[in-house]
Amino acid sequence: MTTTQTIRIGIIGSGGIARAHVNAYKTIDNVEIVAVADLVPGKAREFIEANGLTAAQPFEDHRELLQLDLDGVSICTPNMAHHRTSVDAMKAGKQVLLEKPMSVTLDEAIEMVQVSKQTGNMLTIGFQPRYDPNMHIVRSIVQSGQLGNVYYVETGGGRRRGMPRGTFVRKELAGAGAMADIGCYSLDMALHALGYPKPLSVSAYTSNFFGTNPKYHPEADRFDVEDFGVALIRLEGGIALNFKISWAMHMDTLGATMFLGSEGGLKITPAGKGPWSGVWDGKVGSMTLFHDVLGHHTESPIPVKEHSLNLFQEKVKDFVAAIREGRSAPIPGEEILYNQAIIDGVLRSSELRREVEISLPNL
Numbered sequence: 001m002t003t004t005q006t007i008r009i010g011i012i013g014s015g016g017i018a019r020a021h022v023n024a025y026k027t028i029d030n031v032e033i034v035a036v037a038d039l040v041p042g043k044a045r046e047f048i049e050a051n052g053l054t055a056a057q058p059f060e061d062h063r064e065l066l067q068l069d070l071d072g073v074s075i076c077t078p079n080m081a082h083h084r085t086s087v088d089a090m091k092a093g094k095q096v097l098l099e100k101p102m103s104v105t106l107d108e109a110i111e112m113v114q115v116s117k118q119t120g121n122m123l124t125i126g127f128q129p130r131y132d133p134n135m136h137i138v139r140s141i142v143q144s145g146q147l148g149n150v151y152y153v154e155t156g157g158g159r160r161r162g163m164p165r166g167t168f169v170r171k172e173l174a175g176a177g178a179m180a181d182i183g184c185y186s187l188d189m190a191l192h193a194l195g196y197p198k199p200l201s202v203s204a205y206t207s208n209f210f211g212t213n214p215k216y217h218p219e220a221d222r223f224d225v226e227d228f229g230v231a232l233i234r235l236e237g238g239i240a241l242n243f244k245i246s247w248a249m250h251m252d253t254l255g256a257t258m259f260l261g262s263e264g265g266l267k268i269t270p271a272g273k274g275p276w277s278g279v280w281d282g283k284v285g286s287m288t289l290f291h292d293v294l295g296h297h298t299e300s301p302i303p304v305k306e307h308s309l310n311l312f313q314e315k316v317k318d319f320v321a322a323i324r325e326g327r328s329a330p331i332p333g334e335e336i337l338y339n340q341a342i343i344d345g346v347l348r349s350s351e352l353r354r355e356v357e358i359s360l361p362n363l
């Protein structure tokens with residue numbers, strides 16, 4: 001496909017994040033949003049008008065939108081609808097940019113990968129922090145062998161107060177709470193740097209003391225997901241992953257992301273400040289390499305690359321470029337399946353109050 005050919009895009013789900021998708025598509029030449037679907041009657045039409053999408057047709061049922069001649073779709077529905085809409089889209093021959101988290105259950109994620117393979121259509125998951133140049137530095141340090149054998153990784157983070165509302169806090173729509181909302185980013189950061197090793201087992205604990213308390217959350221009566229979770233995950237290659245995440249807590253931080261290796265350690269802190277920061281869903285604040293130089297304990301700061309990239313725009317641009325160039329998915333569902341397997345394992349383990357195995361089919 002040439003750079004002057006128009007890429008025709010459909011948007012499924014016209015809530016908060018759909019606007020960010022539209023704004024990003026608008027910055028790319030020769031891209032047209034030709035359809036928007038939202039199951040709330042009238043919502044797609046309002047969205048089209050509010051965003052000046054003059055070429056777009058509104059739909060209530062995503063399957064009608066998928067009958068159009070489209071090159072790609074952005075799926076921006078609550079988590080619970082990610083599986084159905086993306087499977088339908090790929091079966092209808094569309095390339096898919098799916099918002100995070102990939103799905104709600106592992107079984108759903110497995111089917112999504114199977115359909116992507118069977119149809120040959122792309123399933124890319126929207127983890128925009130991957131486009132931070134510092135993320136490339138983290139990955140290249142871990143992959144370089146500088147750390148020796150990496151045997152322990154800690155990832156996650158915590159907001160002192162930062163609980164979303166609406167569809168994010170209802171299990172029937174979100175599937176999970178902090179794990180699915182922000183935990184998946186932290187997992188992606190660590191697993192991507194490691195080369196996405198297979199998760200083998202999980203022992204986890206989750207709670208929701210803040211979300212269910214009207215003192216802390218205005219929708220406490222409807223809040224039925226976790227606002228805190230901690231898990232020890234065994235990864236292939238003899239690596240232990242300590243994962244912790246919180247939407248709210250009486251503490252300033254749950255610590256930095258760190259990689260411990262036989263020859264060195266790498267510590268990464270997030271850049272954000274304020275009540276909603278302290279988690280890896282945006283920019284890197286600092287990176288420090290801990291190592292011995294001639295027997296001296298040494299801490300080497302790795303310069304943080306300043307940039308003015310809009311990470312969200314970068315992910316949408318890369319999706320469009322991948323369609324044009326016939327490339328495979330930039331952030332493949334096949335990889336993120338392991339991320340989803342961990343979240344699924346955390347929820348199962350927490351409910352059963354014991355360690356659970358993660359079994360993954362050969363896809």
Ligand SMILES: NC(=O)c1ccc[n+]([C@@H]2O[C@H](COP(=O)([O-])OP(=O)(O)OC[C@H]3O[C@@H](n4cnc5c(N)ncnc54)[C@H](O)[C@@H]3O)[C@@H](O)[C@H]2O)c1
Pocket residue numbers: 012013014015016017018037038039040043060061062076077078079081085099100101126128166167180181
């Ligand atoms: N990447 C990011 O930075 C980021 C930020 C926020 C949210 N998200 C993700 O985006 C997704 C949506 O979040 P949001 O804040 O926009 O939610 P939202 O509730 O504001 O909007 C979702 C919309 O989807 C519609 N919808 C639900 N099921 C549908 C279906 N089957 N077909 C068509 N429309 C359907 C709803 O009516 C609603 O209008 C979530 O999965 C969330 O995790 C990503």
